[in-house]
Amino acid sequence: MRKLPEGKALLGKRALVLGVANEHSIAYGCAKVFRALGAELALTYLNDKAKPYVEPLARELDAPLFLPCDVSREGDLEAVFGGISERWGSLDIALHSIAFAPKADLQGKLLDSSSEGFKIAMDVSCHSFIRMARLAAPLMKDGGTLITMSYHGAEKVVPNYNLMGPVKAALESAVRYLAFELGDRDIRVHAVSPGPLKTRAASGLKDFDVLLTEAVERSPIHELVDIDDVGLTTAFLATPFAARLTGMTVHVDGGLSIMA
Numbered sequence: 001m002r003k004l005p006e007g008k009a010l011l012g013k014r015a016l017v018l019g020v021a022n023e024h025s026i027a028y029g030c031a032k033v034f035r036a037l038g039a040e041l042a043l044t045y046l047n048d049k050a051k052p053y054v055e056p057l058a059r060e061l062d063a064p065l066f067l068p069c070d071v072s073r074e075g076d077l078e079a080v081f082g083g084i085s086e087r088w089g090s091l092d093i094a095l096h097s098i099a100f101a102p103k104a105d106l107q108g109k110l111l112d113s114s115s116e117g118f119k120i121a122m123d124v125s126c127h128s129f130i131r132m133a134r135l136a137a138p139l140m141k142d143g144g145t146l147i148t149m150s151y152h153g154a155e156k157v158v159p160n161y162n163l164m165g166p167v168k169a170a171l172e173s174a175v176r177y178l179a180f181e182l183g184d185r186d187i188r189v190h191a192v193s194p195g196p197l198k199t200r201a202a203s204g205l206k207d208f209d210v211l212l213t214e215a216v217e218r219s220p221i222h223e224l225v226d227i228d229d230v231g232l233t234t235a236f237l238a239t240p241f242a243a244r245l246t247g248m249t250v251h252v253d254g255g256l257s258i259m260a
Contacts, residue, residue, distance in 0.1 A: 004036040004228065009239040011038030014088050016080070018044050018069060018132065019097030019149075022053045026149055026194060027097035029227025033235040035061045039093065042084055044069035071098060071128035072120070081135040091139035093238045096132050096148040099125040105163055113163045121163055126171040133178050133189070143186030145238040148175060149230075150191040150249060152257050160207050172249050179247030188246040190237050194230045195219065195253025220255035 015034045019027035020043055031041055042065035045054040051068075058066040067083050069076045084091055101124075105117030129148045136146060153161035154168035172191050179189040196211040216222055233252045236242055251257045 004033060005232070005235075006036070008038040009241070010034055010093075010235065013039040013092040013238070014042070014084075014090060015039045015093035015095065015238070016042045016044075016084060016091060016136070017095045017097070018071075018080075019095070020044070020054050020057060021046065021050060023057060024198065024227065025097065026197070026227050026230050027095060028057055029229075029231035030095055030097070030147075030234045031057075031061055031063075031231075033228070033231035034093065034095075034238070037235055037239070039238075040064065040088075042067065042080070042088075044080055046070055071131070072100075072124055077128065077131055077135060081139070085139060089139075090141055091136055092142075092144045094132055094136040094144070094146050095234065096129045096146070098128060099149070099164065099167075101125070101164055101167070107160075108162065110163045110166065118163055118167075121167045122170065125164070125167050126174060129171060130174055130178070133182070137182060137185065137187060140185070140187050144188075145242075146178065146182075146187060146189045147234055147237060148191050150193040152193055152195070152251070152253065154193070154249075155257075158211070160211075175249065176247045183246060188237070188242070190246065191249040192230060192234050192237070193249050193251045193253065193257070195225045195251075195256045197225055197227065197230075215253070215256055218256060218259050219253065220258070223254055225252055225254055 017027050017031045041061050041063040043058045043063045044067050045051045067080050069080045101121035102117040105113045133146050150168045153165040154172050175189050175191045196215045230252050
């Protein structure tokens with residue numbers, strides 16, 4: 001784990017973080033850095049089963065807003081933004097770190113994926129980001145930053161990533177189009193693409209341990225990235241230091257994505 005930065009580059013900013021499941025989540029790594037840099041946080045949890053794992057993290061990060069949100073359940077995302085509007089009236093950062101596919105479709109070949117499984121994966125993993133952007137934009141009155149999480153399997157074939165490759169490719173395309181559509185409102189949009197790291201979501205991939213081993217062997221720095229590495233880069237994209245960047249997919253993978 002990296003030492004978190006000191007400073008107040010996000011002082012006075014308000015950040016929504018979707019997708020914290022536990023202390024190993026990428027979303028939690030991002031939330032920690034946002035908070036360390038001075039941002040005020042709104043965190044969500046998936047359901048009552050997940051709440052006991054996320055609530056202590058919300059307390060640790062002094063999050064004044066802690067709300068349920070299952071993006072597949074009608075009205076949940078809208079309720080989150082209703083709470084933000086009522087409590088804060090504005091928003092500066094919105095982070096989307098959510099992905100899901102039914103296990104059979106995730107672990108099977110793309111060729112064999114079901115229509116329903118593909119629709120679910122696309123809705124939860126991609127379209128929910130578009131919906132988040134639509135709800136966040138009116139609250140970003142002085143501009144803001146929208147960020148989602150992708151993976152190298154969106155750009156190149158990664159064995160066993162299966163239908164999530166096309167889904168994440170759609171997500172990265174959505175980032176570019178949203179960056180174009182929201183640019184005149186000073187809202188920047190990015191995808192962050194971490195290398196393989198140990199999260200609960202990633203453990204659902206077949207032969208995930210092989211991906212981790214290959215990442216260490218093949219990346220130029222010969223180390224795995226961690227959630228703090230991802231958080232540091234994500235926070236940078238939300239600071240004034242990145243004010244003229246938008247529509248990018250930023251790889252946080254120790255250089256793994258440059259290798260043939």
